[in-house]
Amino acid sequence: MASEAVPLDRRHRRRLQTIQEVLDHAIEIMADEGVAGLSLGEIARRMGIRPPSLYVYFPSKHALYDALFQRGWVLLLEDMRRYGREQPPDDGDLAAVLTRFGQRFARWSVEHPAYAQLLFWRPVPGFQPSDEAYQPAVRLYDDTFAQFRTLQERGLIRPDADLTLVQQQWTIVIAGVVSQQLANAPEEPFDRGRFTTQIPALALMFADHYADRRDTRATTFTRGRRRNASKG
Amino acid sequence: MASEAVPLDRRHRRRLQTIQEVLDHAIEIMADEGVAGLSLGEIARRMGIRPPSLYVYFPSKHALYDALFQRGWVLLLEDMRRYGREQPPDDGDLAAVLTRFGQRFARWSVEHPAYAQLLFWRPVPGFQPSDEAYQPAVRLYDDTFAQFRTLQERGLIRPDADLTLVQQQWTIVIAGVVSQQLANAPEEPFDRGRFTTQIPALALMFADHYADRRDTRATTFTRGRRRNASKG
DNA sequence: GTCTATATGACGATAGAC
DNA sequence: GTCTATCGTCATATAGAC
Numbered sequence: 001m002a003s004e005a006v007p008l009d010r011r012h013r014r015r016l017q018t019i020q021e022v023l024d025h026a027i028e029i030m031a032d033e034g035v036a037g038l039s040l041g042e043i044a045r046r047m048g049i050r051p052p053s054l055y056v057y058f059p060s061k062h063a064l065y066d067a068l069f070q071r072g073w074v075l076l077l078e079d080m081r082r083y084g085r086e087q088p089p090d091d092g093d094l095a096a097v098l099t100r101f102g103q104r105f106a107r108w109s110v111e112h113p114a115y116a117q118l119l120f121w122r123p124v125p126g127f128q129p130s131d132e133a134y135q136p137a138v139r140l141y142d143d144t145f146a147q148f149r150t151l152q153e154r155g156l157i158r159p160d161a162d163l164t165l166v167q168q169q170w171t172i173v174i175a176g177v178v179s180q181q182l183a184n185a186p187e188e189p190f191d192r193g194r195f196t197t198q199i200p201a202l203a204l205m206f207a208d209h210y211a212d213r214r215d216t217r218a219t220t221f222t223r224g225r226r227r228n229a230s231k232g
Numbered sequence: 233m234a235s236e237a238v239p240l241d242r243r244h245r246r247r248l249q250t251i252q253e254v255l256d257h258a259i260e261i262m263a264d265e266g267v268a269g270l271s272l273g274e275i276a277r278r279m280g281i282r283p284p285s286l287y288v289y290f291p292s293k294h295a296l297y298d299a300l301f302q303r304g305w306v307l308l309l310e311d312m313r314r315y316g317r318e319q320p321p322d323d324g325d326l327a328a329v330l331t332r333f334g335q336r337f338a339r340w341s342v343e344h345p346a347y348a349q350l351l352f353w354r355p356v357p358g359f360q361p362s363d364e365a366y367q368p369a370v371r372l373y374d375d376t377f378a379q380f381r382t383l384q385e386r387g388l389i390r391p392d393a394d395l396t397l398v399q400q401q402w403t404i405v406i407a408g409v410v411s412q413q414l415a416n417a418p419e420e421p422f423d424r425g426r427f428t429t430q431i432p433a434l435a436l437m438f439a440d441h442y443a444d445r446r447d448t449r450a451t452t453f454t455r456g457r458r459r460n461a462s463k464g
Numbered sequence: 465g466t467c468t469a470t471a472t473g474a475c476g477a478t479a480g481a482c
Numbered sequence: 483g484t485c486t487a488t489c490g491t492c493a494t495a496t497a498g499a500c
Contacts, residue, residue, distance in 0.1 A: 011465075036268040037357035040493065052495080053467055061493065122415050123355045125269035169430055169437075176408025183354050198401055205401075205441045247483095271475065284477080285484050293476065 019057050019067070021047065026068060030114035035123040040064075062127050065118070070133035072115035077140045079108050084147070094156045095207035099200045101147070102174050106199060107190045109178040116182060120175060141167075158212045166210055173202050251289050251299070253279065258300060262346035267355040272296075294359050297350070302365035304347035309372045311340050316379070326388045327439035331432045333379070334406050338431060339422045341410040348414060352407060373399075390444045398442055405434050 025043045033042075040061060044051040058064045083104045091097075109116040117123055119137075148163045157166065181188065181195040190196050257278045262270050272293060276283040290296045315336045323329075341348040349355055351369075380395045389398065413420065413427040422428050 015465095034354070034357035036355060039491085041491075050468060051493080052469085055494080056466065117353075120411065120415055121349075121353050121355070122266065122418075123268060123353070125266040165430070165433065168427070169434060172408040172412055172427060172430060172434070173405060174408070175412050176404040176406070179352065179411040180404055180407050183352055186354075195400070195404060198397070198404060201397065202401060202404070205437050208440055209437045272477090273475065281483095282485060283475090284479095284486085287477075288483060 022057055023067060023071060026064060027114055035114060035117045065124055065127050066130050066133045069118055069129045070136060072119045073136035076108055077136045080104060080140060093207065094211045095203045097151060098170060098203035098206055102199050102203060105174055106177050106196055110181055110190045110196060113182055113186055116178060120178065155212050157210050161210050170206060254289055255299060255303060258296060259346050267346060267349045297356055297359050298362050298365045301350055301361045302368060304351045305368035308340055309368045312336060312372060322386060325439065326443045327435045329383060330402060330435035330438055334431050334435060337406055338409050338428055342413055342422045342428060345414055345418055348410060352410060387444050389442050393442050402438060
């Protein structure tokens with residue numbers, strides 16, 4: 001308790017710095033060898049110390065995974081929030097908005113495959129993330145839900161649509177894109193991925209279902225345009 | 233060569249039987265401990281032999297994973313073909329067909345989580361399935377494509393739709409459902425899974441996009457029904 | 465307080481006796 | 483075909499140097 005009351009203590013800062021260094025090496029190894037391929041010995045080797053020294057900073061390998069899990073969600077949350085601030089709040093229709101945010105999420109995931117495996121799959125046998133590590137994931141969920149609510153208030157989503165279901169279904173789609181891309185063609189860049197490039201088409205499908213269109217002729221018009229889009 | 237020419241040899245049969253026993257124990261362990269939690273020592277322990285004896289049947293742990301990968305796809309392929317034979321070939325509209333086959337695929341995956349992790353994710357660091365092990369997966373892909381072609385020929389899918397894209401996008405959606413269900417709520421049964429129960433709604437979205445509807449009033453009618461479906 | 469040295473038991477894998 | 487013995491590596495734990 002008393003030690004936590006002095007966050008700017010020199011030793012404390014140095015300790016936090018070392019912890020970050022451990023996490024950096026861990027992520028680099030996971031990117032090379034896969035999440036399950038992470039070994040404390042390899043971290044120590046790259047840092048020039050002995051494996052037991054790592055136990056000064058993390059009580060177990062699971063605790064290390066927990067810190068990585070939390071940092072991954074924090075990084076993804078920050079990336080999505082940065083993107084949200086950059087975006088004009090009312091640019092384009094529902095399909096355009098879904099596409100942009102879905103692409104941003106999927107891009108980060110595909111470009112950080114080690115984090116993505118840890119965050120979206122369960123590759124470590126006994127590992128269950130702690131409540132604290134889960135918190136940034138919950139915050140991202142809440143952020144996303146608030147954005148869906150805004151879309152509905154602005155009239156881009158049908159007023160009778162259940163936002164919980166809309167968010168869940170769009171999450172399923174993006175999770176599918178990331179999963180398939182990482183499992184089947186992890187070396188493809190995001191912009192040319194055979195799965196990631198399907199996001200706009202999938203967003204169109206979504207918008208067709210949930211967009212607020214009271215004019216039947218407008219529906220027919222959009223329907224005609226979609227025929228071309230599905231050919232791309 | 234000569235030994236392979238006598239497939240009914242007693243020793244050969246006994247050997248194949250032992251191999252199946254090894255795979256059975258391996259899957260059971262993976263279901264308990266996760267794919268990465270599989271250990272040769274545990275297999276040997278359950279079989280009442282010593283770990284090195286397993287090397288008579290599999291030259292490495294990766295070879296064991298390869299056999300499991302192949303057997304998983306064979307089981308899933310057989311399940312889907314069995315289902316295809318049971319189904320009347322022209323029962324219902326596109327949404328109904330997509331729902332039924334998607335549910336069958338997702339149900340098998342959720343009810344065989346150990347296989348599913350191995351088939352759909354890449355949880356084992358250096359493991360790459362061999363071409364031979366991949367073959368049943370290709371056969372299932374071809375089966376599915378042929379069914380989509382039949383649907384298009386029967387007029388259930390727009391004639392101008394690119395079937396490759398339709399199949400790929402539906403695969404993404406089902407992969408997303410399975411991924412999310414297994415990663416976030418693996419203990420929920422298929423029929424009450426918070427993700428698996430979204431398949432009908434997702435299929436409706438798909439059908440809305442790709443179904444062949446030349447009558448605008450029919451479109452409007454379906455559109456009206458959908459509002460209720462999205463509330464479930 | 466921080467790290468090293470050392471030890472334990474599990475793992476995948478190999479060699480060779482029977 | 484199964485065994486014992488062994489190797490190198492792993493996560494983990496403890497004792498103690500500085």
